[in-house]
Amino acid sequence: MTTTRPAGPALRPAGRLTRTQRILVRAALLTLLAIAATFLLDPYRNYQLAVVAATFCATSGLTLLVGLTGQLSLGHAVLMAAGGYGYALAVNAAAGAGLDGDGVAALVRVVVGLVGALVASGAVGGLLGLAGARLRGPYLAGLTLAMVVALPALATQVPALGGDQGLAVPFEAVPEALSRLVVVEQWHAWLAIVVAALAVTPLAVLRSGRAGLRMRAVHGDETAARLAGVSPARVKVGAFVASSLSAGLGGAVLCLVTQSVGPGRYDLAFSLLLVVAAVVGGLGSLGGAAAGAALVVLLPWLVDTVTGAVGVPADLEQRLSGNLAVLVFGALLIVVTLAWPGGLARATARRRAPVPGPDPSSRPPTRARTDAPAPTER
Amino acid sequence: MRNPRTATTGVDARATGAVAATAVACLALAGCSTPAAATPGISDDVVTVGTHQPLTGPAAAGYSSISAATKAYFDHVNASGGIHDRTIEYVVKDDGYNPATTQTVVRELVQSDGVFAMLNGLGTPTHSSVLDYLDQHDVPDLFVASGSTLWDDPEGHPGTFGFNADxxxxxxxxxxxxxxxxxxxxxxxxxxxxxxxxxxxxxxxxxxxxxxxxxxxxxxxxxxxxxxxxxxxxxxxxxxxxxxxxxxxxxxxxxxxxxxxxxxxxxxxxxxxxxxxxxxxxxxxxxxxxxxxxxxxxYLPFGPDGEWVELFRQINDEYNDGAPFDGNTVYGMSVGYLFAEALAQAGENPTRESLVQAIESGELVGNGILPLSFGADDHSAFDGVGITVVADGVQDYVGATYALDGESVTAVEPQPVALENDGVPTS
Incomplete structure (x- = not known):
């Protein structure tokens, strides 16, 4: 929704607002709208909204990476985990250094934590990106997959990461001034929405500008891009890092909301679900990434609610627990790819605008979809 | 050049309008989300308590039978008329021993299911991830199924009480x-x-x-x-x-x-x-x-021929479909008994405060082999344990019992509790 179809730079005369400014205005509006929406939700839904926002950070980065540069990462959960661990380590260091109060100290602590998350996820993403720029298709997927599989062992072997138990971070209570107005879940949802906006808006700007064109060029034909003076390696690494930073902020939000980070949340299934979310939502579309994130968070809960309401026998319910949601995801993925190969975003976009405009973003992503088969191998 | 300009000015105007509308909506809706004052989970005839348990996952093999046993004990209590004429409803959520899932299911229990208290949440890594959350929401967090010393922190977590000997x-x-x-x-x-x-x-x-x-x-x-x-x-x-x-x-x-x-x-x-x-x-x-x-x-009555075990076996046969009877069954039912006792002492119209006060009063007896050590400045249940040994395929106490008194370990005499009123506490 945020930036499904950015305006072509050359096609519209310069108005008072530049393209970037328009994106910023739209992002600010959507952020305010989301914050207003938290008032309509009960605390548990607000918690879910915060988790959706965190997941959205990761899926938006992923959809950009796969949709625009064609680099398939199956390991975005690891980048989220890196962000979460970075957040936890930085926040705990800050709390240890005297920033353990409420009010301003708490906000400063959160900001320090977010910087920690950016540093950690940027470092991991940078390294992966450097390797990824030399690898193609399935090999990059394999590399990132290996990272996910290695995460629990890594968390156990490095004492600073706290083993299976993970790291705990201080609870961020509602500031005094707001405590009569909102409950803690809503406050956390606000923080999550703001961080998600900070994570996704730069991606939207990046996507609609020159960087986005370069990514599409590299994805379309590396040799041609090189002839045009674009360095494919640099573009690919840059895209990977941008996508990692966004995922890292998502991990930081999850850590903030749940007061802990551990390898348990970032398992293989979750990592693959992020890819499914990006594909179902529509590769390259940030609005689609938002829809995908909501699906990833809400579908398991919906399935549980339905099985609970239907009154499935206890032992069958226990066996279905957790598995049924994955099954539904698989079915959904098949249905969506068959019905709308471009994902949910394409399906709604086509209904809205039947005549394809001379929009520079509309062509290459179509290619991206046809020659990025790996995500559907799930 | 005119048209695009007016168009973008339009965007500006619309943006301002939308922001203003949003702000108004925020203020108008602000009243809806302040927390309610009534005691959740208590109605005229039902008390709802919740728990998170590893029904699946790596810890399921050892512990998944605990909550079923607790539930069976509550069925026994409910069949005898409940506590202060209220039946106990026990909502069990599976967390797969994964802290991330625990955080989700506990929020669901507190916010969607509106439980009165958490009871016997299982596991150190899992439960420690919701400790602050439960404290922030003033949900009594009773008899955590783990022996970590984290639960014994009356200052930091006034509503949290352990169950295991630490x-x-x-x-x-x-x-x-x-x-x-x-x-x-x-x-x-x-x-x-x-x-x-x-x-x-x-x-x-x-x-x-x-x-x-x-x-x-x-x-x-x-x-x-x-x-x-x-x-x-x-x-x-x-x-x-x-x-x-x-x-x-x-x-x-x-x-x-x-x-x-x-x-x-x-x-x-x-x-x-x-x-x-x-x-x-x-x-x-x-x-x-x-x-x-x-x-x-x-630290629980596990001797093969004790009166508690006999009662628990009956309850297990009657309300738990005769599931295999083991230490987890005794554990789950003992937790249920202790909660029923606390609820009975919390008064005719229990509140979250009166429940915590009842435990802190130090008057709970429980059914362990040693007296409970609960008090205003002690939120751990047992300061000592007895030693059991397996002989000829039967696990039983050998009499040796030790308590940790500050820094030193001393041998003490076990003080088993007599069974009264068919195992249904009255205040």
Whole structure:
């Protein structure tokens, strides 16, 4: 929704607002709208909204990476985990250094934590990106997959990461001034929405500008891009890092909301679900990434609610627990790819605008979809 | 040039309008989300309590039967008219022993299901991830199923109470028993790589001194292979191995050692020393041989012919479809009994405050082999444990009972509680 179809730079005369400014205005509006929406939700839904926002950070980065540069990462959960661990380590260091109060100290602590998350996820993403720029298709997927599989062992072997138990971070209570107005879940949802906006808006700007064109060029034909003076390696690494930073902020939000980070949340299934979310939502579309994130968070809960309401026998319910949601995801993925190969975003976009405009973003992503088969191998 | 300009000015105007509208909406709706004042989970005839349990996942093998036992006990209480004419409804959520899932299901319990209190949430890594959350929402967090010392923090978490004897107590008591029975032997420790293992080791070292432990190895629950650790312990010449392991890993350790032809004296924490569960895990054929002389700590009425066990067996047959009766059954029902007792003492119209006060009053008796140590400045349930030994396939107390009094371990007399009123507490 945020930036499904950015305006072509050359096609519209310069108005008072530049393209970037328009994106910023739209992002600010959507952020305010989301914050207003938290008032309509009960605390548990607000918690879910915060988790959706965190997941959205990761899926938006992923959809950009796969949709625009064609680099398939199956390991975005690891980048989220890196962000979460970075957040936890930085926040705990800050709390240890005297920033353990409420009010301003708490906000400063959160900001320090977010910087920690950016540093950690940027470092991991940078390294992966450097390797990824030399690898193609399935090999990059394999590399990132290996990272996910290695995460629990890594968390156990490095004492600073706290083993299976993970790291705990201080609870961020509602500031005094707001405590009569909102409950803690809503406050956390606000923080999550703001961080998600900070994570996704730069991606939207990046996507609609020159960087986005370069990514599409590299994805379309590396040799041609090189002839045009674009360095494919640099573009690919840059895209990977941008996508990692966004995922890292998502991990930081999850850590903030749940007061802990551990390898348990970032398992293989979750990592693959992020890819499914990006594909179902529509590769390259940030609005689609938002829809995908909501699906990833809400579908398991919906399935549980339905099985609970239907009154499935206890032992069958226990066996279905957790598995049924994955099954539904698989079915959904098949249905969506068959019905709308471009994902949910394409399906709604086509209904809205039947005549394809001379929009520079509309062509290459179509290619991206046809020659990025790996995500559907799930 | 005019048209695009007016268009963008339009965007500006629309933006301002939307922002203003949003702000107004925020203010208008602000009233809707302030927390409610009434006591959640208490109606005229039902008290709703919730729990998170590992019904699936790595810890399910040892512990998934606990909540079923608690539920069966509550059914027994409800059949006798409930507590203060209210029946107890027990909402059990599966967290798969994954802290991330725990956080989700506990929020669901508190916010969607509106439970009165949390009861017996299982696991150190899982429960510690919701500790602050429950405190922030003033939800009584009763009788956590873990022996971590985290739960005993009346200042930081005034609503949280432990149930297990803590791991420091268990480690100290088992080490004391080992030194009393077999002086001058090489004592080693195998522990889980989290608070469980660390606190247990700290308890052992209070008795043996920091250099009294010959070797210490740890394992991670995500890796189902302890060959390296057992090999290291064997190489160190250990004669007694103290285990800070969950049931699944006790079986794994004993089984792995047996495969390597090594049979030290095993002494396990109550969390991983339940004989029937271990037999199920190791197999009927070899378990009696492997586990003969197996020592474990316990603090609940587990003797094969006690009156509590007899009652619990009846309840298990009647309300739990005759599920296998083991230490987890006794544990689950004892937790239920203690909660029923606290609820009975919390008054005719219990509130979250009166429930916590009832426990802090120190008047709860429970059904353990030692008096409960709850008080205003003590949120741990048991300061001591008894020693059980497996003899001829029967696990029973041998009489040795130890309590941790500050820094020193002392031998004490067990003080079992008599069964009254068919196991349904009255205030």
């Amino acid at each position: 791991y420091v107590v268990e480690g100290a008591a088992l080490a004391q028993y080992a030194t009393d029975e077999h002086p001058d032997q090489k004592v080693c420790v195998l522990g889980q790589d989290d608070d469980f293992g660390e606190e247990f080791l700290a308890g052992v070292e209070r008795v043996t001194g920091a250099d009294g432990v010959t070797a210490h190895e740890s394992y991670s629950t995500s890796n189902q292979d302890v060959t390296a650790q057992i090999g290291a312990l064997q190489a160190a010449g250990c004669e007694t191995v103290l285990l800070a392991t969950v049931n699944g890993f006790t079986a794994l350790a004993v089984g792995t050692a047996a495969k390597m032809g090594w049979s030290p004296r095993w002494m396990a924490s109550s969390s991983g020393g339940d004989y029937p569960t271990l037999v199920e895990l190791l197999g009927e054929d070899v378990a009696p041989t492997l586990l003969e002389g197996f020592v474990s700590a316990n």
